Amino acid sequence: MRDEELVKQIKERNEYAMETVMQRYSRLLWKVAGSVLSGPGSAEDTEECVADVFIQLWQRPEDFDPARGSLKSYLSTVARNKAIDRFRRLSRHPSLELNEDILGSDPDPAELLSLRERSALLAEAVETLPQAERDIAVRRWCYGQKPREIAAAMDMPVKSVYNTIQSCKQKLRTAISERGEL
Numbered sequence: 808m809r810d811e812e813l814v815k816q817i818k819e820r821n822e823y824a825m826e827t828v829m830q831r832y833s834r835l836l837w838k839v840a841g842s843v844l845s846g847p848g849s850a851e852d853t854e855e856c857v858a859d860v861f862i863q864l865w866q867r868p869e870d871f872d873p874a875r876g877s878l879k880s881y882l883s884t885v886a887r888n889k890a891i892d893r894f895r896r897l898s899r900h901p902s903l904e905l906n907e908d909i910l911g912s913d914p915d916p917a918e919l920l921s922l923r924e925r926s927a928l929l930a931e932a933v934e935t936l937p938q939a940e941r942d943i944a945v946r947r948w949c950y951g952q953k954p955r956e957i958a959a960a961m962d963m964p965v966k967s968v969y970n971t972i973q974s975c976k977q978k979l980r981t982a983i984s985e986r987g988e989l
Contacts, residue, residue: 825864828864828878829861836882836883839883839886840887840889841890842890842960844890844893844897845960856886856890863885864882887962895938895942928986929979932978932979932982933979935982940975943957943972944975946961955968
């Protein structure tokens with residue numbers, strides 16, 4: 808059955824048509840959402856994004872316009888956008904917390920306090936970055952993603968990711984040095 812016919816039947820609340828769409832596109836949508844959420848997101852986050860895409864199709868099938876593209880493209884775009892939104896929510900408060908295990912079992916209290924203060928200062932500086940730069944910074948330094956992975960997940964050229972990383976480093980250095988710290 809063609810996609811346009813499936814969407815027409817979904818508008819008529821045909822559950823079989825919805826099941827067919829889910830079977831046809833689930834694997835693709837998992838790949839799309841998973842590529843965006845690799846690092847900060849879990850399998851549950853990816854699963855929720857994919858489920859949200861199908862729920863949106865069920866609740867608002869009229870949003871799909873066959874004149875603008877295929878159902879496959881539409882669902883992939885919705886999945887990517889939902890995954891980006893979820894990534895941003897997950898990275899709003901990046902995990903820049905100090906890992907005390909690196910200090911050993913008996914850390915010097917003064918050293919521990921200094922590291923905690925610097926960690927908090929860095930987290931504040933990251934929060935001052937524009938959203939797109941913050942997303943890249945969090946992916947790179949909090950989740951350890953390589954620039955190529957970031958580029959693929961954010962659908963941008965690798966060179967742009969490298970440039971943004973360099974720009975972020977400079978902005979963070981400036982923000983921290985203006986406070987006279989670190």
